[in-house]
Structure formats: C-alpha cells, structure tokens
Amino acid sequence: MSPGEDVLFWVLAPLMVLVSFGLLVARKAVHVAICMVFVMIGFAVLYIALEAPFLGVVQIVVYTGAVMMLFLFVLMLVGVDASSSLVETIRGQRWIGVILALGLGVILSGVVVQTVFPPAVGLAEANSVTNPVGLARVLMSDYVLAMEVVGIVLITAAVSALVLTHKRRLTPARGQKEIADAKVAALPQGGRLTPLAAPGVYAQNNAMDTPALDPQGRPIAESVSRVLRIRGQQREATDVLLGEHGLVERTSTVAEPEGSAPDEEER
Amino acid sequence: MELTHYVVLSCILFSVGAATVLLRRNAIIVFMGVELMLNATNLAFVTFGRMHGDLSGQVIAFFVMVVAAAEVVVGLAIIIAIFRARRSVSVDDVDLLKS
Incomplete structure (x- = not known):
C-alpha cells in the first residue's frame, strides 16, 4: 500500500x-x-x-x-x-435503533480489528492482462450460470416494474369535446367557460406570484398558479399596488424639479 | 500491506445504513439505507479480493451491483404503487393488514 x-x-x-x-x-x-x-x-x-x-x-x-x-x-x-413525520409510533424506537446500530458497528469492527489477516497479496498478477479482461475471464469461466440467472433477474425486474406501475384506465378518456361539454354543464353551478386569467402584469412586477386585477380592480386569486397558492408563496396584490403608487409619487417628485428648473436659473 | 481499515470503513458504513433502515420513516430514505448497506458489503468483497489476490471478490461485487439495480427498480415501483393507493410514502401508513 x-x-x-x-x-x-x-x-x-x-x-x-x-x-x-x-x-x-x-x-x-x-x-x-x-x-x-x-x-x-x-x-x-x-x-x-x-x-x-x-x-x-x-x-x-x-x-x-x-x-x-x-x-x-x-x-x-x-x-x-x-417530509416524513418525526412522531414516534413505537415508543423508544429511536433509542433502540441507535443502540442496535451502534452495537452492530462495534461488534463488526471489533471482530475485524482483532482478526489477523494474512499479508495482502495484491492484484498485480491477476490484473496483468488488465482488470476488465481478468474479470471477464473469471466471469465467463466460473460464473457463467450465475450470469445467465442475473440476466433473467434483470428482465424480470424490468417487466415487473412495468406491471407494477401500470395504471389501468377505469374511466373513458376525456377528450376536447367532453371537457367542453363538462364546462358548459358546470356553468349553472358557478363554473367558467374561459381559460384562467394569466398572472398580473404591473409596471414594477410581472412575476408568476402576483395576481391579476379584474376590471373592478380586485385581485383574481385563481390567476396565480395552484402550486404557488398551496405553498403559500403568492404575493398580495395590495403590496404591489402600494409599490406602484410609491413609484407614481416618486416619478412625480422627480418630474417637479425639472419643471421648476427655469425658476432656479432665474434665482 | 495492511487492508484492515477498508474493512472497518465498510463495517461503519454498513451500521450507518442499518441505522437508517431502523430509524427513518420515509420509505425512499429507508431504501437508500439498504443501498448503503449493499455498497458497504461490496467494499468488503473488493478488499478481501485484493487481500487474497483473487478476482472472484470483484465478480461477486459486480453481481451484487446488478441484483441491487434490479431490486431498486422493483422496490421503487412498489413504493410508487403504494403512493398511488395511499398518498403517502411513510412506512407507518402501510398497515392494512394490522386491523
């Protein structure tokens, strides 16, 4: 070494x-x-x-x-x-687990440390024909049957993964016509025909998380992506609008000195 | 040429993997603990192979890798099937046979 x-x-x-x-x-x-x-x-x-x-x-x-x-x-x-819950369902499971794992580690390492191994031979001789070739010779001579079985295992695993994750269709497929019909049928119960509004576009802010405003100036909650709403990451429209008003005021104050510039020159 | 410390490392990592299996509740993390244990045994195989100057250890480690890959595929498929049915990946929620 x-x-x-x-x-x-x-x-x-x-x-x-x-x-x-x-x-x-x-x-x-x-x-x-x-x-x-x-x-x-x-x-x-x-x-x-x-x-x-x-x-x-x-x-x-x-x-x-x-x-x-x-x-x-x-x-x-x-x-x-x-994320997983941290509530213990079996009392004391955490400490029992820690103790068992520690014991396992100590016993295994103790046995290994106390054993006197013969001096390591090294693989220089076995790897003399390069490591992959040496491996292939062992694999194809001593372990041919095991390799064939492993091939069967792999194919079985691939097929079983397909079978396990396959979801059978229990309801007829919903095409464009069915969706349109369902939307029209839901109208009396407060459904909507039109697509959802896009998120808000403001002078300073047109990110995904700000709601759009309807013609009356009220924010439309559905215009923000559903995922952001569930995570509670959407921004309030009032914050943005306050920012906009601040912007209007600031621009007007910036504009004023320009208007009064001739006065200053006169002074 | 002393190779004991490789075996000790593999023992430590094996126990960490075992602790993960015992302590964690998320099925996917438990599965990664199993993977860590498999990898630790592979390290021991390769080390012993080098100790004895024999390539068989590496061949066995290779087989372990292949079977582990197949096992991961099936295991994750089962986890997804359970997640579809129960909306959860916690190993505590799979208790239909209990009651």
Missing part, C-alpha cells in the same frame, strides 16, 4: 462516514439523495484505489448515474416536499 493510497483513504473515509450520517439526520429526502451520491462516488474512488478500476467505473455509471437518478425521479413523482 503506497503512501498515496494511505492519504487518499484517510482523506476520503472520514468524509464518507461524515456525509453518510446525513442519511440519519437530513430532514428532506432530496438532501439524503445528495449525501448518498457523494458516498457512492467515494466508493468508486476507493474501488479504483483497490485495484478494481472496472468496478469503480461501473459504480459511477450504475449507482450514481442510474440508481440515484431513479431515486430522484421517484422523489419528484412523490413530491419533493413530502
């Missing part, structure tokens, strides 16, 4: 352990996913240091590239802000 590898390990390993604690404490699932990506890239670097460059590359491609992106997609489907 070269000193360079030592330095790499002792820089990377504490960082990985530290970041992995993010899995335990981070409130939002997205932050957990980011912590996980960091730890997995750390694993890839360690694989390359352990004379397994092929596995290092596969780790980045499969885990950080595919698996974590799949996780992020599911988080997006489920809703990024779906």
